[in-house]
Amino acid sequence: MKIAVIKGDGIGPEIVTEAMKVLDAAAAKYGHTFHYTQLLMGGCSIDAYGEPLTDETIAACKENDAVLMGSIGGNTTTSPWYKLPSHLRPEAGLLKLRKSLGLFANLRPCVLYPELRAACTLREDISVKGFDMLIMRELTGGLYFGERRTEAVDGVMTAVDTLTYNENEIRRIAVKAFEVAMKRRKKVTSVDKANVLDSSRLWRKVVTEVAEDYPEVTLEHALVDSTAMQIVKEPSQFDVMVTENMFGDILSDEAAMVTGSLGMLPSASLNETKFGLYEPSGGSAPDIAGKNIANPIAAILSGAMLLRYSLDLNEEADAVERAVQQVLTEGFRTADIMSEGCHQVSCSEMGTLIAQRV
Ligand code: NAD
Numbered sequence: 001m002k003i004a005v006i007k008g009d010g011i012g013p014e015i016v017t018e019a020m021k022v023l024d025a026a027a028a029k030y031g032h033t034f035h036y037t038q039l040l041m042g043g044c045s046i047d048a049y050g051e052p053l054t055d056e057t058i059a060a061c062k063e064n065d066a067v068l069m070g071s072i073g074g075n076t077t078t079s080p081w082y083k084l085p086s087h088l089r090p091e092a093g094l095l096k097l098r099k100s101l102g103l104f105a106n107l108r109p110c111v112l113y114p115e116l117r118a119a120c121t122l123r124e125d126i127s128v129k130g131f132d133m134l135i136m137r138e139l140t141g142g143l144y145f146g147e148r149r150t151e152a153v154d155g156v157m158t159a160v161d162t163l164t165y166n167e168n169e170i171r172r173i174a175v176k177a178f179e180v181a182m183k184r185r186k187k188v189t190s191v192d193k194a195n196v197l198d199s200s201r202l203w204r205k206v207v208t209e210v211a212e213d214y215p216e217v218t219l220e221h222a223l224v225d226s227t228a229m230q231i232v233k234e235p236s237q238f239d240v241m242v243t244e245n246m247f248g249d250i251l252s253d254e255a256a257m258v259t260g261s262l263g264m265l266p267s268a269s270l271n272e273t274k275f276g277l278y279e280p281s282g283g284s285a286p287d288i289a290g291k292n293i294a295n296p297i298a299a300i301l302s303g304a305m306l307l308r309y310s311l312d313l314n315e316e317a318d319a320v321e322r323a324v325q326q327v328l329t330e331g332f333r334t335a336d337i338m339s340e341g342c343h344q345v346s347c348s349e350m351g352t353l354i355a356q357r358v
Contacts, residue, residue: 001311004064005036006057009043009090010284011294011347012070018296018351019068019303022323025355026307026316037064041097042072042090042284043081052093058100061277066310067101068303069279075286098139103269103277104169105176106137106248107305110255110265112235115328116337119260122232131235134180135255137248138173139269141165142199144245165199165244167206172272174210177242178217183308184239187218191227191243191251203244224251231255256281263295263336266302268309276310278302292346295334297324300354323357 005020007013020036027034039057046052052072061067073090076082081090111132112120120127146162174190181188190207192200204221211219222230224247230237231254243251256265265281280298288294301324308317327350333342334350345353 001032002035002037002064003306004061004067005038006041006067006069007038008041008070008072008284009074010071010286010289012072012284014289014292014294014347015280015296015299016068016070018347019299021351021355022300022320022358023303023307025358026320029319029358030313030316032313041093043074043079045093046081046084046088046090051088052090053096058097061097061101066275066306067277068306069277070299071280071282071284073284098269098277101275101277102271104138104140105173105270106139107134107180107268107270108137108252108256108265108281109134110259112259113264113325113328116261116264118339119337121258121260122235126234129236131238133235133238133255134184134240135248135252136173136177136180136240136242137252138169138243138245141169142245163197163199165203167202170203170206171210173242174207176270177240178210178214180309181217181240182214183314186216187239188220189227189238189241190219190221191224191241191247192221193224194221195223199244207242227251228254232258261337263334264297264301266298266305268302268305270309274310274312276306278306292348293335294347295336296347296351300324300351319358320354323354326357327353
C-alpha cells in the first residue's frame with residue numbers, strides 16, 4: 001500500500017515520524033508493507049522550490065492511496081514566509097492541495113479520554129459520561145464558496161454572501177456520513193437550519209433519502225443553534241454529525257475545544273473514492289518545534305484514520321487506537337497533557353511506547 005507523506009514545518013516532521021513508527025508496527029503485526037513517498041509542502045517547499053506546493057507534488061499525491069500530513073506554516077509574525085504575497089505563503093499550499101485532490105468531506109473525531117477528563121472544559125457531571133463524536137463538515141461548497149459582493153445600494157454600502165448547495169453535493173457527503181457511521185455506532189445527526197433556510201430544507205430532504213439505503217443507521221435531524229447547545233450540555237448523545245461548511249467550521253471548533261487537548265485530535269479529508277488526506281487538527285506549533293516535546297498522538301490517530309478510511313484496515317486501526325488508550329491508562333503523558341502522578345515522556349518516547357503496544 002502506498003502512502004504519500006508530507007511532514008511539513010515546525011513540529012510536523014517530529015510528529016509524523018512517530019505516526020510512521022506506529023503505522024510500521026501495525027504493518028509488521030498484520031503482515032502489510034507500506035511504501036512511503038516523502039513530499040514537501042508549505043514553508044519547506046517554499047525554501048526548496050520557491051512555492052508552497054508544486055504541481056509535481058500534487059501529481060505524486062494522486063499516485064498514492066492516501067496522504068499522511070503533519071502541519072505547515074511558521075511563526076506568522078517573524079517567519080520570512082509571511083512576507084511573501086498571500087498566494088505564495090505556506091497555507092496557500094494546503095488550500096490548493098485540498099482543492100486539487102477534490103477533498104469535500106472533513107472528518108474531525110472529538111473524543112474525551114477518561115484519563116484526560118481534567119482537561120475537559122465541561123462540568124464534571126457532564127464530562128464523567130465521556131464522549132466520542134465525529135463531525136463531518138462539507139468542505140467545498142456552501143457559504144464560503146458562494147457568490148459574494150460588496151456594493152453601494154441606494155448609497156448604502158451592502159455586502160452579500162450566498163449559500164448554495166445542489167442535491168449532488170449534499171448526496172455525496174450524506175453517503176460518506178452514513179458509510180462512516182456504519183464503521184462506528186451507527187447514528188447520524190444531520191445538522192441544518194431548515195426552519196429558515198431553503199438550502200437546509202434541501203439538505204434535510206436529500207439526507208433523508210440517502211438514509212433509506214442504510215436501514216441499520218439511526219438518523220436524526222437537528223437545528224444548528226440547538227446542536228451548539230447540546231454539544232456542551234450532553235455531548236455523549238452524538239456519534240456522526242454531518243453538516244454544511246460554515247456550520248461545520250463552527251461546531252467542529254466547539255467540539256474540539258471541549259476535549260481540552262488539541263494535541264490529541266486527528267482529522268481526515270476525503271474525496272469520492274477512498275483517497276484521503278490525514279492530519280492533526282492543530283498547527284505547526286513553531287514555539288515548541290525541534291525540542292522533541294510535541295504530542296504526537298493527533299498524528300498517530302490520523303494514521304489510524306488513514307488505515308480505517310483509505311485502506312479499509314479496521315482491525316489495524318482499532319489496534320492503534322487501543323494502543324493510544326493503553327499508554328494513557330498506564331500514565332504516560334507528553335508535556336501538554338501532563339498531570340500530577342503521571343510519567344512525562346518526549347515526543348519520540350511516546351511514539352515508541354504506542355508502537356510497542358500495537
Ligand atoms: P498551533 O496549533 O500550531 O499552536 C497552538 C498552541 O498549541 C501552541 O502553544 C502549540 O505549542 C500547541 N500545540 C499545537 N499542537 C501541539 C502538539 N501536537 N503538542 C503539543 N502542543 C501543541 O496554532 P498557531 O500557533 O496559531 O499556528 C502556528 C502555525 O501553524 C501558523 O503558521 C498557522 O498558520 C499554522 N497552522 C497550520 C495548520 C495546518 O497545517 N493544517 C493548522 C492550523 C495552523
